[in-house]
Amino acid sequence: MADSYDYLFKFLIIGSAGVGKSCTLHQLLEKKFKEDSTHTIGVEFGSRIVHVGGKSVKLQIWDTAGQERFRSVTRSYYRGAAGAILVYDITSRESFNSLSNWLTDAKTLASPNIVIILCGNKKDLDAEREVTFLEASRFAQENEINFLESSALTGENVEDAFNKCAKTILTRIESGDINPETIGSGIQYGDPSLRRLRNARTPAPADPNSCKCG
Numbered sequence: 378m379a380d381s382y383d384y385l386f387k388f389l390i391i392g393s394a395g396v397g398k399s400c401t402l403h404q405l406l407e408k409k410f411k412e413d414s415t416h417t418i419g420v421e422f423g424s425r426i427v428h429v430g431g432k433s434v435k436l437q438i439w440d441t442a443g444q445e446r447f448r449s450v451t452r453s454y455y456r457g458a459a460g461a462i463l464v465y466d467i468t469s470r471e472s473f474n475s476l477s478n479w480l481t482d483a484k485t486l487a488s489p490n491i492v493i494i495l496c497g498n499k500k501d502l503d504a505e506r507e508v509t510f511l512e513a514s515r516f517a518q519e520n521e522i523n524f525l526e527s528s529a530l531t532g533e534n535v536e537d538a539f540n541k542c543a544k545t546i547l548t549r550i551e552s553g554d555i556n557p558e559t560i561g562s563g564i565q566y567g568d569p570s571l572r573r574l575r576n577a578r579t580p581a582p583a584d585p586n587s588c589k590c591g
């Protein structure tokens with residue numbers, strides 16, 4: 378029973394090299410800072426169950442390498458992702474300037490309905506800040522994505538980023554905006570009764586024999 382959940386969502390963590398993607402995942406899974414983080418080679422994987430909106434959701438999280446030389450490998454993991462945590466470093470203007478490219482990749486290579494949360498990491502290094510909260514908020518608004526600043530060092534807002542992403546996906550499933558049964562949705566049912574519930578809510582297609590016209 379320890380591993381039972383209502384839904385499984387495939388998540389990606391993307392963004393330039395050194396912004397703190399692996400440390401963010403480590404903080405989420407271990408609730409502590411990864412002291413000796415080195416560049417990720419290709420992709421790394423982790424999973425965790427979160428509780429949002431009255432449901433338990435298993436997050437299957439792919440932490441991708443930010444270095445350009447791994448781009449062809451990491452791109453192959455985008456397909457069928459339901460959510461992405463797009464990370465930049467608030468002390469690195471360069472990492473902020475690359476966000477548009479990362480967004481384009483996520484929207485074109487993953488699910489068209491992918492829910493993206495923008496995360497300005499290294500919030501603890503405020504004295505070295507190169508990107509203001511306001512300009513990042515504007516970027517997020519223009520691109521219709523949620524935004525928060527986080528710290529993989531202190532843990533501030535790390536869980537919130539993943540929870541916010543999961544919650545948005547759940548809301549969109551419940552409103553009918555996202556259909557988990559679409560191929561490549563990045564969503565699976567953990568509890569089969571949820572599928573039955575959804576199918577019961579979906580109106581049956583019109584029966585052509587019952588047409589009373591003519």
Ligand SMILES: Nc1nc2c(ncn2[C@@H]2O[C@H](COP(=O)(O)OP(=O)(O)OP(=O)(O)O)[C@@H](O)[C@H]2O)c(=O)[nH]1
Pocket residue numbers: 392393394395396397398399400401411412414415416417418441442443444498499500501502527528529530531
């Ligand atoms: N002060 C501070 N340092 C951080 C934080 N997150 C990560 N770092 C440091 O930033 C460096 C890069 O962190 P990683 O998590 O390895 O970065 P990454 O984005 O996974 O890098 P790639 O695997 O190359 O894509 C490491 O030296 C971390 O110690 C943070 O929130 N605050």
